[in-house]
Amino acid sequence: MNKKLVTMLAIACVMSVPVTAKADPVKIQFMHQQVEQERQEVVQTIIDEFQAEYPDIEVEQIPVNEDDYDSKIVALGGSGTLPAIVEYSQDQAKTSVANQFTSLSAVQEVVDAVGVDNYYEGSLEVVKTEDGAGFVGVPLCGWVQGIWVNTAMLEEKGFEVPTTWDDVVAIAEAFYDPDNKMYGISLPTSESAFTEQVFSQFAISNGANIFDADKNVTINTPEMKEAVEFYRTLAGYSMPGSTEVADVKDAFVSQRAPMCMYSTYILNAVREAGFAEKLALALPTKKEPAAYGCITVLGIAEGMSEEETSAAVTFVKYLMDPAHNIEWLNMAPGGVQPVLKAVSDDPAFTELEARTAFKELNDDIAVAVENLQLFGVVDGKNFMEMGDITNTGIISKMMNNVIVQQADVDAELATAQSAVEGLLQ
Amino acid sequence: MKTKKRRKGDASFAYALLSPSLLLMTLLIGYPMIYNIVISFQKVPLNPRLGSEFIGLKNYLSVFRDPTFYHSVLITLLFTMTVTILSTVLGLAVAVFLNREFVGKKLVNGIIILSYVVPSVCLIFSWRYMFNSIYGIVNYVVVDLLHITKEVPLWFDRPVSAFVLVTIFCLWRFFPYAYMSFNAILTSIDKTLYEAADLDGASPWESFMAVTFPAIKPTLVTVVSLRTIWVFYIYTEVYLLTKQVDVLGVYLYDMAFATHDFGKAAAISIVLFALIFALVLFIRRKVLVVEDE
Numbered sequence: 001m002n003k004k005l006v007t008m009l010a011i012a013c014v015m016s017v018p019v020t021a022k023a024d025p026v027k028i029q030f031m032h033q034q035v036e037q038e039r040q041e042v043v044q045t046i047i048d049e050f051q052a053e054y055p056d057i058e059v060e061q062i063p064v065n066e067d068d069y070d071s072k073i074v075a076l077g078g079s080g081t082l083p084a085i086v087e088y089s090q091d092q093a094k095t096s097v098a099n100q101f102t103s104l105s106a107v108q109e110v111v112d113a114v115g116v117d118n119y120y121e122g123s124l125e126v127v128k129t130e131d132g133a134g135f136v137g138v139p140l141c142g143w144v145q146g147i148w149v150n151t152a153m154l155e156e157k158g159f160e161v162p163t164t165w166d167d168v169v170a171i172a173e174a175f176y177d178p179d180n181k182m183y184g185i186s187l188p189t190s191e192s193a194f195t196e197q198v199f200s201q202f203a204i205s206n207g208a209n210i211f212d213a214d215k216n217v218t219i220n221t222p223e224m225k226e227a228v229e230f231y232r233t234l235a236g237y238s239m240p241g242s243t244e245v246a247d248v249k250d251a252f253v254s255q256r257a258p259m260c261m262y263s264t265y266i267l268n269a270v271r272e273a274g275f276a277e278k279l280a281l282a283l284p285t286k287k288e289p290a291a292y293g294c295i296t297v298l299g300i301a302e303g304m305s306e307e308e309t310s311a312a313v314t315f316v317k318y319l320m321d322p323a324h325n326i327e328w329l330n331m332a333p334g335g336v337q338p339v340l341k342a343v344s345d346d347p348a349f350t351e352l353e354a355r356t357a358f359k360e361l362n363d364d365i366a367v368a369v370e371n372l373q374l375f376g377v378v379d380g381k382n383f384m385e386m387g388d389i390t391n392t393g394i395i396s397k398m399m400n401n402v403i404v405q406q407a408d409v410d411a412e413l414a415t416a417q418s419a420v421e422g423l424l425q
Numbered sequence: 426m427k428t429k430k431r432r433k434g435d436a437s438f439a440y441a442l443l444s445p446s447l448l449l450m451t452l453l454i455g456y457p458m459i460y461n462i463v464i465s466f467q468k469v470p471l472n473p474r475l476g477s478e479f480i481g482l483k484n485y486l487s488v489f490r491d492p493t494f495y496h497s498v499l500i501t502l503l504f505t506m507t508v509t510i511l512s513t514v515l516g517l518a519v520a521v522f523l524n525r526e527f528v529g530k531k532l533v534n535g536i537i538i539l540s541y542v543v544p545s546v547c548l549i550f551s552w553r554y555m556f557n558s559i560y561g562i563v564n565y566v567v568v569d570l571l572h573i574t575k576e577v578p579l580w581f582d583r584p585v586s587a588f589v590l591v592t593i594f595c596l597w598r599f600f601p602y603a604y605m606s607f608n609a610i611l612t613s614i615d616k617t618l619y620e621a622a623d624l625d626g627a628s629p630w631e632s633f634m635a636v637t638f639p640a641i642k643p644t645l646v647t648v649v650s651l652r653t654i655w656v657f658y659i660y661t662e663v664y665l666l667t668k669q670v671d672v673l674g675v676y677l678y679d680m681a682f683a684t685h686d687f688g689k690a691a692a693i694s695i696v697l698f699a700l701i702f703a704l705v706l707f708i709r710r711k712v713l714v715v716e717d718e
Contacts, residue, residue, distance in 0.1 A: 074471060074685065077471055077472060078471055078472070078473060079473070080472075080473055080474065095471070095685070099470060099471040099472040099475070100472050100474070100475065101471075101472060178576075181559055190668070191668040239558050239559060240558050240576065240577050240579060241558055241577070241579040241580075241581070241582050242579075242581065242582050242668070247557070247558075247559075250559070250560075251559065256559065303474070388683070388684045391683035391684060392679060392680075392683050392684060393679065393683075397668075400668070404579065404582050405582070423684070
């Protein structure tokens with residue numbers, strides 16, 4: 001009897017050895033917006049390569065449609081089930097930090113590991129926390145916005161790529177011929193975030209911003225007024241009425257305007273329209289050049305176990321390695337741009353067939369990323385309330401009222417000033 | 426005594442059978458409603474770990490002190506009444522007109538309900554392209570072909586023209602629902618009733634009031650009630666077409682959801698519920714004169 005018992009115990013011990021010796025891999029989830037099948041396959045390839053290198057970590061991707069993304073973040077965050085790693089726009093990242101969804105220490109660990117000097121300055125500047133001490137996420141990639149110029153059209157009338165506000169107005173005036181459906185520039189004027197984004201470039205290039213460094217609201221200032229009046233003048237050479245993303249893009253791509261304000265996502269449309277080699281990028285410049293852009297960041301969730309946080313940090317570091325970062329960027333050539341200096345010159349990035357047509361623009365785009373500036377980012381401080389101001393459309397409503405509804409500039413500036421002050425209270 | 430006991434037993438049995446449904450309704454409808462009322466008195470953070478703060482009537486007061494709220498209420502009431510009345514009348518008129526046999530009736534039915542079954546967003550962007558300042562067919566006809574105006578009219582940028590266009594769009598989009606509802610009931614009316622009215626020398630209008638109207642009245646009440654509720658809360662169609670028609674759905678989004686202020690959103694939704702409840706009750710009791718059974 002004893003012999004039997006001892007034998008059974010021995011067998012049980014032997015059988016349990018492999019189970020206890022090999023720990024279960026740490027499972028983490030990665031939520032992103034790359035829903036297209038081919039993009040999901042690229043993401044899965046990166047994950048598979050990562051798991052081969054780190055067998056003790058298991059990453060599950062959760063692709064979520066762009067339209068549902070905000071509500072998904074809110075719903076998952078609200079129920080305390082946010083995935084370990086989440087792809088955010090800079091505004092979504094700010095909201096998540098404001099609601100304590102993101103582990104700032106984990107994000108800092110990755111940024112430090114990547115090296116602050118290896119990033120373009122502008123890309124880090126716009127994702128700083130409100131006190132300027134940390135980052136709302138790890139910058140992964142981004143897009144920038146500026147004045148796209150059809151140099152062939154400009155050459156016909158003897159113009160060069162504009163470098164100042166006055167240059168832009170002079171070109172716009174020369175091309176404006178509404179009877180023949182030709183416009184001097186195409187830019188947005190609707191009550192939309194796009195209008196605020198484009199206007200912010202002109203305002204910031206004139207030294208105006210929504211806040212000063214002490215978080216006082218600075219909308220009703222002479223610099224902002226000058227920028228509003230300039231934008232109104234420029235909009236006079238654009239298409240009539242409230243114009244939006246599609247209007248702006250269509251007018252430029254169909255060569256009804258020699259200039260437009262748009263993001264790097266216009267590149268593919270221009271290539272298809274056949275004038276990619278005649279494209280230049282300029283930045284609105286008065287007191288300083290100013291580019292608008294959106295940096296995509298990776299957030300690491302707060303409140304996870306130590307193992308999960310460590311696994312998430314390891315995976316994000318892996319994605320920020322230039323070789324893997326290029327794999328990510330090559331999913332959507334043309335639109336997204338690198339935030340790491342090492343990537344911009346890497347042949348694996350520049351020599352991709354879909355990107356070679358715009359090789360000449362790489363330096364201009366890099367300059368734009370370097371000069372990235374946003375409303376709400378002042379002296380290294382990134383005021384989180386800017387997201388709410390954008391969402392409530394206070395600035396774009398002011399611009400639409402001034403340009404389309406022909407309202408008084410001073411009155412609109414005063415209204416916007418008090419609306420933002422009210423929102424802050 | 427025995428009957429009373431039996432009745433009591435039957436009632437208990439009936440309640441026992443109903444209890445799963447009642448429980449489900451309490452969970453699915455009652456709980457969210459009560460939760461909504463509770464959070465309307467709170468400042469609710471997105472992160473549940475941070476805890477909500479009781480702020481009394483602050484959310485309600487900020488709504489009632491906002492002049493744009495009253496402006497939105499007036500615009501919404503005007504818009505709801507216009508769309509509900511016109512879409513119901515149009516639906517009924519088309520249903521009465523087509524209430525006969527003719528070749529291609531199924532095809533005509535299909536064409537009529539097309540605007541109702543196509544996703545809103547497709548229709549909205551088609552309309553926006555129709556009124557586009559460069560490519561739009563409407564502006565091409567008005568400005569380039571007929572030279573009615575020299576400059577392109579800003580259709581969706583002026584409050585009055587935007588209101589009229591959104592109303593027309595909603596009429597076109599929603600009247601098929603009324604049409605389908607009335608069409609179904611009209612086909613069930615006994616034709617001999619119309620023949621009898623004819624023999625009595627009734628005019629078409631008298632025949633409609635004496636035969637058709639009593640038959641369609643229950644459907645009419647349902648159509649008007651539902652359409653009132655749906656149009657009252659309208660958001661997508663208005664918001665994507667224009668920013669010049671400040672209906673309550675847009676107000677709710679701008680004031681609360683855009684800033685993730687769920688407490689205020691809950692307060693606004695309760696105020697809207699009270700408004701729509703009163704409106705539907707008024708329509709049913711005073712306009713359509715429905716008696717409680």
